[in-house]
C-alpha cells in the first residue's frame with residue numbers, strides 16, 4: 124500500500140475574478156520507506172502541493188489517499204485529526220513555540236491526540252530528542268538553540284507521534300551549508316530506520332541526498348526519477364573540511 | 370487536551386506577560402473589590418438595622434397621626450393633632466388581638482439631678498410600654514398602674530441619663546427636677562444601644578403619661594400610640610382592627626385615613642430602603658467596573674490572538690482542532706477573570722475590614738458572596754473571551770503559519 128497516492132490533484136486559487144491554477148493535475152505515488160525531494164522553481168506549485176499532501180488544505184478536484192485514508196472532502200476537524208496522527212511537519216522557519224522548552228515543544232503533538240491512549244508524553248518526547256541528538260538540551264528554549272538545533276527539535280516533534288510520513292518544506296532554507304548537510308544526515312538516518320520522507324527544496328545540492336526527485340513546473344510533474352548518484356550526508360560531513368578547502 | 374494541561378497552558382501564557390495581565394485584570398479586581406465591600410457593608414447595615422428594630426420590642430405596632438404618603442414620606446405629627454387618649458382607650462377596650470397599648474407623649478427638656486443638668490427626651494407612657502418595648506429595668510421597677518391613675522410624679526431613667534445625672538451611683542430612690550416639679554426615680558432602664566436611625570435609645574426619661582400631660586405638655590393630642598400583640602401571627606389582624614376602630618372614631622372612610630398603622634417589618638423596610646439606595650449605587654459602580662474589566666480582557670485577548678497567530682498555525686498544523694484553540698484561549702481569559710476575581714476578593718475583604726474598623730460599621734462577608742464574586746468574574750472571562758477565542762479558532766492554518 125502506498126503511503127501517498129494522488130490522482131489528478133488540482134488546486135485552483137480564486138482571488139476576486141482571477142484564477143490561479145497552482146496545480147493542474149498531479150499524479151504522485153509514494154511508497155513506504157521512500158525519500159523524495161520535490162524540486163521546482165519559485166511559483167511552480169511546490170508549497171501548494173505540500174499543503175495538500177499535509178492535509179492543511181483541500182484540493183479543488185482529484186483524489187488523495189494517505190495511508191489508505193481518503194482525504195478529499197474531509198472536514199476541518201477530521202483533517203486536524205489526520206495531521207496529528209499521520210503527518211509530521213518540518214518547516215523552513217522551524218516554527219517552534221517561542222519561550223517554550225524543547226521538551227514541551229516536542230510533547231505538543233501528543234497533547235492533541237484524540238485516540239485516548241495513555242502515553243508517557245514526557246518520556247516519548249525525551250526519546251525523540253535523544254534520537255535527533257539533543258538529549259542534553261531538553262530544557263532549552265528555541266532562543267537558546269542554534270538554527271540547526273532548532274530544526275532538530277522540529278524534526279523530533281515531527282517524529283514523536285510515529286507518523287506515516289514526514290513532510291518538510293525547504294527544511295534547510297534557513298541554514299548554512301554545513302548545518303544543512305547535518306540536517307540531511309539526520310533525515311537519511313531516519314529514512315534508514317524506515318521513515319518515509321517527502322521534502323521540498325530548490326537546491327540540487329540538497330536533493331541529491333534523497334532517493335527520488337520529483338520536479339514540478341507550472342503545476343505539473345515534469346520529471347520523476349531516482350537520484351542517479353545519491354550522496355551520503357554523513358560521509359560529506361566527515362569530509363566537509365576537505366571539500367571546503369578544495 | 371486535558372483540563373489540567375489547559376489550565377497550565379493558560380497560566381504559563383499569562384505569566385509570560387505578567388505586567389500586561391495585571392493591568393488587564395485591574396478592572397475585574399476593582400469591580401470585585403467594590404462588590405465585596407458593598408455587600409459586606411450593606412449586609413452589615415441590614416443586620417444592624419434588623420437587630421435594632423427587634424430591639425424596639427416584639428410584635429410592636431406603631432400608630433402615628435397623618436396619612437402615609439405614597440412615597441413613604443409622612444407629614445409631621447404636629448400637623449395632625451388627631452390621636453387622642455380616647456383612641457388609646459378604645460383600642461384597649463375593643464381590639465381583641467391587641468394585648469398591650471400605650472400612648473407616647475414626647476417632650477424635650479432639661480432634667481436636673483444632684484450633680485448637674487441633662488437635656489433629654491421625656492416620654493409619657495402607660496405601664497404597657499414595658500411589655501410593648503420589651504424593656505427590662507436594671508435597677509428598681511417600672512411605675513405601676515396606680516402611679517398612672519393617681520398621676521404620681523415618678524420617673525424611670527434611661528441608662529444614659531442615669532449615668533450622666535448619677536455617675537457611679539444607683540439613682541433609685543433619689544429625686545430629680547423637671548421644670549419646676551420634683552420627681553422620684555423608681556427605676557433605671559436596661560441599656561438598649563443605638564436606634565435604627567442612629568440615635569441613643571437610652572437617652573430618655575419615662576413617666577406616667579397622665580403625669581406628662583398634666584405637668585409637661587398640657588396638650589390633649591398624642592404624637593404616637595404603641596401597641597403589641599401576644600403572637601406574631603396576630604399582627605396583621607391587629608393592624609386591621611386598629612384601623613377599623615380609628616376610622617370609626619375619627620369618622621373617616623377607608624382610603625382617607627388620617628393616621629398610619631405600621632408594624633416592625635414596615636419600619637425595618639423603611640430603614641433599609643435608605644441603605645438600599647447606597648447598595649444600588651455601589652452595585653452600579655461595580656457592574657460598570659466589571660464591564661470595563663471584561664472589555665479590557667477582550668481587548669488583550671484580541672491582541673494576544675493576533676500576536677500568536679503563528680503559534681495558532683503551528684498548533685493547528687500538528688493537529689489542534691478549532692475547538693482546541695477555542696478552549697485554549699477561552700480558558701486563558703477565564704483564568705484571567707478568576708485570578709482578577711480572587712485578587713479583588715482579597716482587596717475587598719481587606720477593604721471591608723479596614724472600613725469597618727475606622728467607621729465602626731459592622732461588615733459581614735459570607736462565603737457565598739466570595740463564591741459568587743469569583744464565579745461572576747469567571748463568567749466575565751467567558752463572555753468577553755469568547756469572541757477573541759472564536760476568532761483564533763477560525764484561523765486558516767496555512768495563513769496563520771505564514772503570518773509574520
Ligand SMILES: Nc1ncnc2c1ncn2[C@@H]1O[C@H](COP(=O)(O)OP(=O)(O)O)[C@@H](O)[C@H]1O
Pocket residue numbers: 136137138143144145163164165166167168169170171172
Ligand atoms: N493562497 C493563495 N492564493 C492565491 N494564489 C496562490 C496562493 N498560494 C499560492 N498561490 C499561487 O500559486 C502558485 C504556486 O505557489 P506555491 O505553491 O507557493 O509555489 P512554490 O512553493 O513552488 O514557490 C503561485 O503562482 C502563487 O502565486
Ligand SMILES: [Mg+2]
Pocket residue numbers: 169170
Ligand atoms: Mg514555496
